[in-house]
Structure formats: structure tokens, C-alpha cells
Ligand code: SF4
């Protein structure tokens with residue numbers, strides 16, 4: 001029997017998609033039965049009370065969580081996000097419901113015994129609920145009490161050889177695409193670089209002293225599978241300097257229909273015969289491709305490495321051989337006050353161990369941001385305030401035409417206050433009737 | 438130079454009526470001749486020694502004296 005009636009949440013289960021409500025109910029039920037005899041270290045009705053407080057929030061149209069406070073385990077300034085319920089008598093199981101962020105393995109490769117171990121720790125010492133993975137990439141463990149934090153940290157570091165991730169004004173957990181481990185388009189070893197820089201910048205990851213958060217992401221090529229260009233203050237995107245490799249026989253096989261475009265990815269529907277002019281040449285953003293005497297030609301000087309032609313004809317076209325990466329800066333994707341894409345800072349740099357040249361760029365950017373950045377000002381905002389030219393200067397680069405005049409624009413459209421019933425204002429006295437301090 | 442611990446604690450106590458949590462920048466400003474990264478070492482040492490504690494909203498981290506300030510600050514009531 002469920003502890004709380006949840007008619008509003010129950011509706012969410014009726015749609016065609018998997019439901020988080022059904023998942024939480026399942027876990028609540030499992031904890032009630034406890035067939036594995038787990039010695040629960042936090043209230044066993046945590047999931048029941050989570051459903052209860054969520055239902056109350058739906059009824060009231062407001063949250064009953066209080067954020068902020070605890071930040072981590074001893075010596076760490078991040079990795080834990082304190083969360084408390086403002087109706088603890090009604091929902092004692094979630095009086096404390098802290099989130100822990102755990103550093104995901106590079107490329108998110110797991111062995112099943114690792115996942116089992118993680119789940120066992122979390123069943124016993126937390127709510128059993130996880131979010132795989134958070135927006136930054138971490139393994140997110142949802143809901144535990146203060147006394148469990150050190151215990152979990154001990155087990156993660158000593159038995160699982162992993163660590164907490166970043167939160168607050170820290171370097172956040174770096175994230176990498178799976179890169180060279182599986183992908184022929186990787187222009188550098190993204191996982192290795194993510195690992196090496198994570199180790200190098202442990203202090204920045206765990207001891208907050210930045211004006212605000214700072215994210216690194218590593219994409220092996222401009223396909224940007226971890227969306228570094230949109231989501232990281234500093235994006236490392238693989239690229240090449242020489243020419244795209246062309247196998248003219250394979251080009252002919254695509255044109256003749258023997259090879260399926262896009263690796264057969266669109267085979268679920270008949271799109272008609274492959275048309276290289278319409279599907280590749282006309283879509284090249286810099287119009288630098290053409291057919292001459294039955295052969296495909298590319299003016300590589302104009303190519304922006306958008307990846308489109310390579311994605312469509314992977315057997316015929318290959319990334320170049322003189323490989324490295326571009327560094328873009330200033331992206332952010334916040335809910336308030338303007339998402340922004342990254343702007344090109346370093347057009348090409350070699351990505352070879354020990355990455356000294358890259359570390360120089362990183363550290364000169366940090367020195368500038370730490371000195372000049374206002375509290376809660378992201379790097380992208382500082383670049384807007386002081387200009388990209390200043391940013392180029394602190395890194396010691398020469399401006400080139402690829403350095404655009406201003407950061408690229410916000411891709412989101414927001415509600416205006418007059419569009420929302422009641423506007424943004426709230427009555428604090430009315431709020432306190434339902435929420436304790 | 439005076440003990441950094443005294444400088445920081447004195448500063449925080451002098452502001453105690455209006456503020457209980459401080460940004461890193463506010464504290465680093467107490468050591469103007471120092472590079473940011475050196476100031477960071479000093480301030481983090483004070484945390485390790487238990488003189489200061491971290492406070493985080495999840496997105497931003499602040500520093501305070503242990504026990505100072507309440508969560509209600511987040512609702513703009515104090
Ligand atoms: S970003 Fe590029 S290299 Fe990395 S996995 Fe995606 S396609 Fe492959």
C-alpha cells in the first residue's frame with residue numbers, strides 16, 4: 001500500500017512513455033518489501049515520502065525543497081548539493097534529501113560489476129534513486145542524509161576508485177565523447193585528455209575559488225556528441241589542418257546506390273535514390289564542393305569542417321591526417337539570463353601529452369577570469385563585458401578573421417512577465433503559510 | 438603581515454550584522470598584493486583548519502564562519 005495518495009502523479013503514468021513516477025513507486029515498493037534484507041541507513045520510506053512531497057507540490061503549484069547548505073565531505077567544496085524538505089513533519093523520509101555528484105568514467109564506459117557495486121552502496125546508504133547522467137555528465141545519486149555523506153565518499157574512493165564530481169564555483173566534472181575508443185572521426189584522444197586534465201586540476205575541481213562554475217568538455221570532432229560548443233565554458237573540439245581524404249571509387253558507389261548514405265541510418269523509410277548534388281554538395285555550408293569529370297572535388301581552404309559530407313558518405317570521405325583541436329570559449333546554457341554558444345579562441349592546437357600548450361591557454365584564461373570576473377559571472381559574460389579582443393589578448397594570440405566580433409546569440413526564446421498569470425512577484429507571508437523557514 | 442586567519446575572521450565579524458556568507462572575491466580582496474591562486478591557498482587552508490566553512494547553493498559557493506547564517510537567507514528574508 002502506498003503511504004500517500006498521489007492522484008495527480010498517477011496521471012503522469014497514463015501517457016505512452018516510461019514514467020519516473022512508476023519508477024519511484026517501484027523502488028518504494030521494493031524498499032517496503034526489502035526482500036534482499038538491506039540494512040537501510042536512511043528512512044526506508046524515503047521514496048514514499050518523495051512521492052508525497054511531489055504530490056503536495058503539484059497540489060500547491062510550488063516547490064517544498066529548500067536548496068543550499070552542505071557542500072561536500074571534509075576538505076571538499078563541492079560534489080554534494082544540500083537539499084531539505086520544508087515540511088519535514090509531513091514527510092520525515094525526505095527531511096534531508098541531498099544529491100551527490102560522482103565523477104563518471106570518461107566516455108561513460110562501465111562494467112556491470114561496477115554498476116552493481118554503485119547500486120548496492122546507494123540502496124543501503126541512499127534512496128536507491130539515481131539520474132544517469134546529469135547535464136554535466138556526472139552520475140547523480142539522488143537523496144541521502146547528512147551522516148551518510150562521509151560513508152558514501154569513503155566507499156566510492158576506497159572501494160570503487162572514483163571520486164565526487166564538481167558543483168558550486170568549481171571546475172565541474174569534465175566530460176568527453178567516446179572518441180578514439182570507437183569512433184573513426186576522433187581527431188584526438190578525448191578520453192585521455194579528459195582524464196589527464198581531471199587529474200591535473202583536482203584542486204580546481206574540489207576547492208572552489210572561481211567567480212562561478214566552469215565547464216570543460218572534449219569532443220573528438222565537430223559533430224560535438226557531448227555538445228561542448230553549447231554547454232561548456234571551454235570546449236575542445238577535434239579538427240584537422242590538411243585535406244579531407246576522398247576515395248573516388250566509394251563516392252561512385254554512393255552515387256550508384258551500392259553504398260547506403262549515412263551508414264544506412266535512414267533506411268526505415270524510402271527516401272528515393274541518393275542524390276549527391278541535393279544531399280551533399282548543395283548542403284555544404286561554405287559551398288566548397290563540386291563534381292568535375294565525374295569526380296568529387298573539395299576546396300579544403302574554404303571547408304569549415306562541419307562534418308556533413310563525411311557523415312553522409314563515411315566510406316568515401318575521411319577526416320584529414322594533420323589533427324588537433326580548436327578551443328572555443330564562453331558557452332553557457334543557463335535557464336535565466338541568456339544561453340550562449342562558444343566563440344572560437346584558438347583555431348588549431350596539437351593535442352599531445354603532456355598538453356602543456358593547452359594548459360597554458362587554460363591557465364591564462366583562469367587568471368583573467370579570477371581577477372576580472374564579478375561574482376556569479378560566467379566566462380562568456382566576462383567576454384561580452386570586456387570584449388573577445390581582451391580575451392584573445394590575455395591568451396597572447398593574434399586576432400584572425402575566424403575570431404568573430406561578438407559571442408554568438410542565444411538560441412532560446414523566453415516567457416515575458418506579462419505572458420504569465422501573476423507575473424514573477426510572490427507574497428512572502430503567503431509563502432510562509434505553507435513553507436517553514 | 439598579520440595572520441591571515443585574523444584578517445579574515447575580523448572582516449567577517451565586522452560584517453556579521455548584515456552578511457553571513459561571502460564570495461571568494463570578497464575574501465581575496467583582503468589580500469590585495471597576492472595573486473588569486475595564492476589567496477585561494479590561504480582561504481582553503483582556513484576551511485581545512487575549520488576556521489571557515491563552505492556554503493553552496495549548488496551553483497555558487499560561498500564562505501562563512503561555522504554556524505553563521507541561516508537557510509532563510511535564500512528566500513531574501515534576512
Ligand atoms: S564527437 Fe565526433 S569523434 Fe566524438 S563520438 Fe561524436 S562523432 Fe565521434
Ligand code: SF4
Nearest residue numbers: 284303304306307309
Ligand atoms: S565538412 Fe562541411 S564544409 Fe567541409 S566540405 Fe564537407 S560539407 Fe563542406
